[in-house]
Amino acid sequence: MSLESSVSVGAPLTLDAVVRVARHHAPVQLDAAARKKITASRAWVEQIVARGEPITYGINTGFGVFANVQVSGAQARDLMRKLILSHAVGVGPALPEEVVRATMLIRANALAQGFSGVRVEVVETLLEMLNRGVHPVIPAKGSVGASGDLAPLSHLALVLSTDEKDDDAESGAAIFQGERLSGKTAMARAAIPRLILQAKEGLALNNGTAVSTALTLLAAADARNLIAHSALATALTVEAVRGAANAFDARIHDAARHRGQQEIAAQIRAWLQGSQLVDKAQRVQDAYSIRCAPQVAGAALDALRYATARLEEEINAATDNPLIFVQAEGENGVALSGGNFHGESVAMSAALLAIAVAEIGSISERRTFRLLDGKLNDGLPMMLVERGGLNSGLMMAHVTAAAPKSCGTSNTFSPSNLSPPRRRWTCAYVTKAKAAKCWVKARARRLRVCGRTFPICRRTALWTATWTPPPR
Numbered sequence: 001m002s003l004e005s006s007v008s009v010g011a012p013l014t015l016d017a018v019v020r021v022a023r024h025h026a027p028v029q030l031d032a033a034a035r036k037k038i039t040a041s042r043a044w045v046e047q048i049v050a051r052g053e054p055i056t057y058g059i060n061t062g063f064g065v066f067a068n069v070q071v072s073g074a075q076a077r078d079l080m081r082k083l084i085l086s087h088a089v090g091v092g093p094a095l096p097e098e099v100v101r102a103t104m105l106i107r108a109n110a111l112a113q114g115f116s117g118v119r120v121e122v123v124e125t126l127l128e129m130l131n132r133g134v135h136p137v138i139p140a141k142g143s144v145g146a147s148g149d150l151a152p153l154s155h156l157a158l159v160l161s162t163d164e165k166d167d168d169a170e171s172g173a174a175i176f177q178g179e180r181l182s183g184k185t186a187m188a189r190a191a192i193p194r195l196i197l198q199a200k201e202g203l204a205l206n207n208g209t210a211v212s213t214a215l216t217l218l219a220a221a222d223a224r225n226l227i228a229h230s231a232l233a234t235a236l237t238v239e240a241v242r243g244a245a246n247a248f249d250a251r252i253h254d255a256a257r258h259r260g261q262q263e264i265a266a267q268i269r270a271w272l273q274g275s276q277l278v279d280k281a282q283r284v285q286d287a288y289s290i291r292c293a294p295q296v297a298g299a300a301l302d303a304l305r306y307a308t309a310r311l312e313e314e315i316n317a318a319t320d321n322p323l324i325f326v327q328a329e330g331e332n333g334v335a336l337s338g339g340n341f342h343g344e345s346v347a348m349s350a351a352l353l354a355i356a357v358a359e360i361g362s363i364s365e366r367r368t369f370r371l372l373d374g375k376l377n378d379g380l381p382m383m384l385v386e387r388g389g390l391n392s393g394l395m396m397a398h399v400t401a402a403a404p405k406s407c408g409t410s411n412t413f414s415p416s417n418l419s420p421p422r423r424r425w426t427c428a429y430v431t432k433a434k435a436a437k438c439w440v441k442a443r444a445r446r447l448r449v450c451g452r453t454f455p456i457c458r459r460t461a462l463w464t465a466t467w468t469p470p471p472r
Contacts, residue, residue, distance in 0.1 A: 007020060010033065027130075034123075038114050056335045059117070080161075101130060115325065117200040134174050155172055171194075238275075239278060240371060241281065258302065264293070293363065361401075
């Protein structure tokens with residue numbers, strides 16, 4: 001393994017590092033400092049198991065509604081195995097390989113923070129599965145993002161773990177070297193020993209946000225690529241219709257103060273530098289879908305930047321429950337029950353990304369419409385084809401562009417995406433900012449009246465469970 005190209009688990013992860021492992025199979029290794037932290041928290045767990053006290057959730061108790069039922073140390077292994085078997089009840093199509101790999105990396109990194117009380121072997125087994133290409137089959141549906149991704153992560157844990165019976169039928173399924181196998185067979189072919197989970201380890205594996213975060217983080221990586229290409233598409237459109245370059249003047253965008261807008265405008269100016277077509281039509285200004293591209297794509301870029309920051313916090317977080325804090329190896333430890341498994345931060349990041357991407361798609365469709373309309377495209381042929389009638393040109397390409405635009409707009413449930421064209425000649429793209437403000441105020445008032453929070457048109461991060469990455 002090349003240390004220079006490997007990704008260190010337990011050290012801070014970034015979006016780019018996750019993409020390298022998920023999509024490009026970069027090798028992974030456990031950080032030396034993380035190894036020490038894992039060992040210290042595990043020593044404390046083993047002391048609790050040996051003494052039988054204090055009563056600590058998930059170590060010597062049942063789960064959920066059975067949290068007050070005490071379980072003996074002798075039953076710890078059985079407790080962990082039954083947890084994984086009972087929670088591996090996901091349904092639907094299997095998640096793509098890249099999502100599974102991202103999930104495994106994020107889960108390993110969470111455990112490597114040293115607050116989960118697992119053995120080092122648990123983290124190392126996950127990393128070996130990544131390095132050797134054992135990818136558990138994880139159904140896409142089964143998590144609501146509130147108690148962690150319990151069902152999906154249990155399918156992951158089935159492949160990694162076993163019990164004294166070592167029943168092939170209870171080992172889940174995995175893809176290894178392009179073949180779908182039982183988890184037991186896949187791990188055997190990869191020469192990776194499966195683990196009998198000890199106290200706390202089953203809960204540490206399935207109680208977290210790794211699946212939701214993996215889906216959203218990979219979507220963020222694609223959104224970054226989409227926004228960059230949106231600037232290029234805008235520049236090409238300006239050239240095609242011999243548009244006005246003054247809309248991208250730095251002075252305009254500096255006056256707006258928005259960082260994303262300034263960056264997009266700068267990118268468009270760079271693409272247009274040296275153009276022999278820009279401003280040839282001598283129009284005072286172009287339609288909104290061209291003139292306001294920096295404002296729209298820039299807002300999307302700012303949204304992406306915010307979402308990425310929250311997601312990078314999440315991939316470096318300890319997200320199971322309880323969390324274990326020790327001062328030294330096995331000494332002065334305490335287990336604190338909390339709710340870091342809750343996916344709210346990921347869900348809001350996913351919702352924000354969905355709005356941003358829908359806006360990019362919406363304004364792009366309007367530019368496509370303008371390029372194909374012979375009355376609006378600066379004298380280019382209708383549908384960009386000679387001998388129209390005999391040839392349809394790009395007619396259906398526009399229809400295809402309109403289909404995902406409608407889907408994206410409806411799926412975001414955001415009034416800011418409700419932007420029908422108006423004033424055919426000049427606008428062609430508007431946002432419903434006032435409607436969005438009214439939408440937020442109405443719901444805020446409803447929350448105040450009710451005195452409590454209700455889920456209003458809100459989805460969790462697993463909205464993206466049906467997302468399919470673009471071909472590369």
